[in-house]
Amino acid sequence: MAAPLLSSLCCRHSLRHCSPRRFARNDLSFFRSLSTSISSEKSLVLSHVNEDAGVAILAMNRPPANSLSLELNEAICTSLKEIDTNPKIQSVILASTNPTIFSAGLDVTELISPDDQRLPKFWNSLQQVYIDLYGSRLAIIAAIQGHAPAAGCMLAMACDYRIMYGGGEGSTVDGRKRKSHIPTIGLNETQLGIAAPPWMGQLLVRTIGFRPAERALALGTLFPPMEALIEGLVDDVITEESFSPSADTIHALEKLLPDPIRNQALSLVMQKAFQEAELYAKISPQARVASKLVTRSESLKDMIASREADTEYFCSFICQDTVQKNLKKYVEALKKKSKSK
Numbered sequence: 416m417a418a419p420l421l422s423s424l425c426c427r428h429s430l431r432h433c434s435p436r437r438f439a440r441n442d443l444s445f446f447r448s449l450s451t452s453i454s455s456e457k458s459l460v461l462s463h464v465n466e467d468a469g470v471a472i473l474a475m476n477r478p479p480a481n482s483l484s485l486e487l488n489e490a491i492c493t494s495l496k497e498i499d500t501n502p503k504i505q506s507v508i509l510a511s512t513n514p515t516i517f518s519a520g521l522d523v524t525e526l527i528s529p530d531d532q533r534l535p536k537f538w539n540s541l542q543q544v545y546i547d548l549y550g551s552r553l554a555i556i557a558a559i560q561g562h563a564p565a566a567g568c569m570l571a572m573a574c575d576y577r578i579m580y581g582g583g584e585g586s587t588v589d590g591r592k593r594k595s596h597i598p599t600i601g602l603n604e605t606q607l608g609i610a611a612p613p614w615m616g617q618l619l620v621r622t623i624g625f626r627p628a629e630r631a632l633a634l635g636t637l638f639p640p641m642e643a644l645i646e647g648l649v650d651d652v653i654t655e656e657s658f659s660p661s662a663d664t665i666h667a668l669e670k671l672l673p674d675p676i677r678n679q680a681l682s683l684v685m686q687k688a689f690q691e692a693e694l695y696a697k698i699s700p701q702a703r704v705a706s707k708l709v710t711r712s713e714s715l716k717d718m719i720a721s722r723e724a725d726t727e728y729f730c731s732f733i734c735q736d737t738v739q740k741n742l743k744k745y746v747e748a749l750k751k752k753s754k755s756k
């Protein structure tokens with residue numbers, strides 16, 4: 416049986432939580448803890464639930480770019496754990512409060528001249544985010560309104576379904592008119608002079624297939640939306656022409672979204688993500704989770720078995736002089752680009 420296998424693999428909130436006993440439990444402490452953790456604009460993530468629909472939202476909220484720091488990684492895991500404890504919730508939308516950046520990947524400042532106590536903790540927290548998303552009993556829908564490079568792309572790939580904003584001149588992302596914004600997605604690590612770790616590279620292989628992944632990893636390709644769709648890196652691309660939501664969807668979204676991002680109820684990506692999340696939430700949880708185990712348990716088992724070695728390799732790799740030099744150059748260029756705007 417697959418379920419016991421995964422329960423021994425994934426600690427805390429994972430596919431193992433799909434047992435009928437778990438679903439039957441009515442844990443009121445969950446509601447109390449959730450209500451204190453949501454809707455503070457200072458939180459690194461905002462989360463909220465719509466129990467009628469069986470859908471939750473988890474929105475990354477670390478300006479300016481949702482780059483993944485130790486603290487953001489931990490906040491994602493904690494929030495997912497809280498949502499997981501609610502038996503009425505079957506789907507989660509993973510989103511961003513920033514309408515043009517889903518996540519800029521690892522916070523590169525964590526990698527430059529790193530503290531040797533913090534660096535392994537940081538890497539462990541990223542591994543945990545992957546394990547918790549990829550091994551979750553919940554169906555997770557990535558609402559990718561903005562850029563998703565490197566570890567940002569990993570977050571999306573660890574979800575069950577990916578919806579990306581198609582961009583375009585004069586389109587609306589969060590309900591307001593804005594100038595053209597075309598997001599990109601991919602594992603661009605080689606552009607920074609580093610390589611994606613094996614488990615992340617293999618995730619790309621499982622998502623888009625061996626040869627396309629081999630090429631994309633080598634070149635560090637960032638795909639615009641339609642190319643990402645053709646490669647199978649995302650499942651859907653939303654443009655104004657391609658999708659018109661119902662009033663019911665918008666109403667349900669308004670009930671779901673926490674205050675600071677309620678205006679995202681007008682975002683087409685969010686609307687489509689909500690519809691998809693509802694679709695998953697209607698499937699029998701046991702059957703849905705069992706099918707997820709079929710495709711994910713082996714790779715999760717391998718990743719968890721090599722976790723310590725992966726951390727050791729990462730830490731020694733990052734501390735190499737040439738890697739540090741490349742990273743510093745990359746960050747300087749990033750800052751220069753940002754200042755020149």
Ligand SMILES: CC/C=C\C/C=C\C/C=C\C/C=C/C(=O)SCCNC(=O)CCNC(=O)[C@H](O)C(C)(C)COP(=O)(O)OP(=O)(O)OC[C@H]1O[C@@H](n2cnc3c(N)ncnc32)[C@H](O)[C@@H]1OP(=O)(O)O
Nearest residue numbers: 479480482519520521522523562564565566610612750753
């Ligand atoms: C075998 C190998 C074994 C082990 C593996 C070893 C290593 C591999 C490790 C891990 C794999 C994963 C790696 C990563 O995720 S590395 C991060 C990769 N990310 C990027 O390359 C994205 C960089 N950012 C951008 O390209 C743009 O910011 C973006 C397109 C996302 C948005 O552009 P936009 O024009 O909208 O915003 P900006 O003005 O550029 O940025 C705003 C602001 O945010 C700061 N920023 C952006 N990205 C990051 C980041 N990743 N980390 C920290 N800070 C970031 C940027 O500097 C601006 O700040 P400021 O200058 O203060 O205005």
